[in-house]
Amino acid sequence: MQDPLPVIFASLLGLVALGSLNGQVEARAFFVFGDSLVDSGNNNYLATTARADSPPYGIDYPTRRPTGRFSNGLNIPDIISERIGAEPTLPYLSPELNGQRLLVGANFASAGIGILNDTGIQFVNIIRMPQQLMYFQQYQQRLAALIGAGAAQQRVNQALVLITLGGNDFVNNYYLVPYSARSRQYSLPDYVRYLISEYRKILMRVYELGVRRALVTGTGPMGCVPAELAMRGRNGNCDPELQRAANLFNPQLEQMLSGLNRNIGADVFIAANTRLSSLDFVRNPGAFGFVTSKVACCGQGPYNGLGLCTVLSNLCPDRNLYAFWDPFHPTEKANRLIVNNILRGSTDYMKPMNLSTILAMDPWT
Numbered sequence: 001m002q003d004p005l006p007v008i009f010a011s012l013l014g015l016v017a018l019g020s021l022n023g024q025v026e027a028r029a030f031f032v033f034g035d036s037l038v039d040s041g042n043n044n045y046l047a048t049t050a051r052a053d054s055p056p057y058g059i060d061y062p063t064r065r066p067t068g069r070f071s072n073g074l075n076i077p078d079i080i081s082e083r084i085g086a087e088p089t090l091p092y093l094s095p096e097l098n099g100q101r102l103l104v105g106a107n108f109a110s111a112g113i114g115i116l117n118d119t120g121i122q123f124v125n126i127i128r129m130p131q132q133l134m135y136f137q138q139y140q141q142r143l144a145a146l147i148g149a150g151a152a153q154q155r156v157n158q159a160l161v162l163i164t165l166g167g168n169d170f171v172n173n174y175y176l177v178p179y180s181a182r183s184r185q186y187s188l189p190d191y192v193r194y195l196i197s198e199y200r201k202i203l204m205r206v207y208e209l210g211v212r213r214a215l216v217t218g219t220g221p222m223g224c225v226p227a228e229l230a231m232r233g234r235n236g237n238c239d240p241e242l243q244r245a246a247n248l249f250n251p252q253l254e255q256m257l258s259g260l261n262r263n264i265g266a267d268v269f270i271a272a273n274t275r276l277s278s279l280d281f282v283r284n285p286g287a288f289g290f291v292t293s294k295v296a297c298c299g300q301g302p303y304n305g306l307g308l309c310t311v312l313s314n315l316c317p318d319r320n321l322y323a324f325w326d327p328f329h330p331t332e333k334a335n336r337l338i339v340n341n342i343l344r345g346s347t348d349y350m351k352p353m354n355l356s357t358i359l360a361m362d363p364w365t
């Protein structure tokens with residue numbers, strides 16, 4: 001007579017194996033759109049100067065190598081993936097994004113882009129929003145070929161999305177040079193209204209493409225980044241003009257999102273107040289374990305705020321003590337603080353709700 005034990009044992013093993021296989025793809029899909037704050041390496045594949053694919057970028061990444069992320073280590077999308085129990089999303093242009101990996105999602109972001117098509121023209125070859133959305137459509141066709149049209153549609157409807165746009169429309173457009181074309185065309189309040197109306201069209205398109213949960217970040221306190229302290233600020237004070245821009249843009253973005261949700265009849269778009277999250281550590285770096293929020297870890301000139309971060313730049317020995325990694329971008333440590341608020345923040349940070357509430361609410365997570 002056959003001993004039943006090995007059979008049971010074998011099927012248990014089978015269950016465990018299946019379980020862990022499911023575990024890899026069980027987390028909802030995650031899609032990312034936007035600029036350098038969330039680009040995980042698309043620009044590596046493009047002929048552009050907006051890139052982060054050489055040292056010391058990535059110095060604290062698990063591989064200790066540059067990846068195209070504008071960070072010493074992980075960026076905001078990576079940390080969100082970590083928190084929803086998913087693998088990091090690959091850049092859409094990565095040749096590794098194929099087969100089962102498509103189920104994890106994709107990152108379409110491209111450093112240098114903005115809401116407007118003419119933002120970042122100096123970077124030449126970057127993936128502007130219309131193209132990011134075309135790639136998203138292309139992605140959906142590839143996913144449908146893999147798992148069928150119905151399942152692909154469902155995976156997109158149930159996905160989490162992150163969209164980070166707007167900063168470059170100020171620093172790499174309106175305020176790029178004195179008397180820029182856009183600043184001659186529009187007063188700041190009119191420019192902000194124009195940006196918001198164009199952003200609304202982009203988000204409507206995102207909705208039409210099947211997205212039902214999107215975290216939309218505002219701009220940070222743009223006048224306080226080391227680059228602006230060096231180029232525009234006086235005596236280490238945040239540049240008042242860029243602060244005025246952030247103070248106009250962010251509340252109008254929140255209003256626009258809640259208007260969209262009202263029209264749609266559901267809380268599709270969630271406003272993430274990254275301006276406030278960043279202001280917390282900019283104003284009070286010591287409370288978050290930073291020695292400074294004014295000086296970038298990597299750079300040169302006043303506040304290490306001028307030029308690019310390269311092997312020739314000053315480099316701080318301990319990145320955990322700095323809020324800013326390079327003249328424009330936060331360190332991994334600061335990114336973690338921002339994601340903490342996305343996950344658990346009060347309505348001052350997340351409107352109408354935070355990500356842990358979403359995760360608890362959506363039945364498929």
Ligand SMILES: *[C@@H]1O[C@H](CO)[C@@H](O)[C@H](O)[C@H]1NC(C)=O
Pocket residue numbers: 116117130198
């Ligand atoms: C941006 O470019 C796309 C095509 O690439 C075009 O459809 C769209 O109208 C442009 N947006 C504006 C505001 O000009």
Ligand SMILES: *[C@@H]1O[C@H](CO)[C@@H](O)[C@H](O)[C@H]1NC(C)=O
Pocket residue numbers: 343344345346347352353354356357
């Ligand atoms: C945010 O998340 C926490 C749980 O982590 C919850 O207790 C809190 O009430 C949430 N806040 C809001 C405003 O949704």
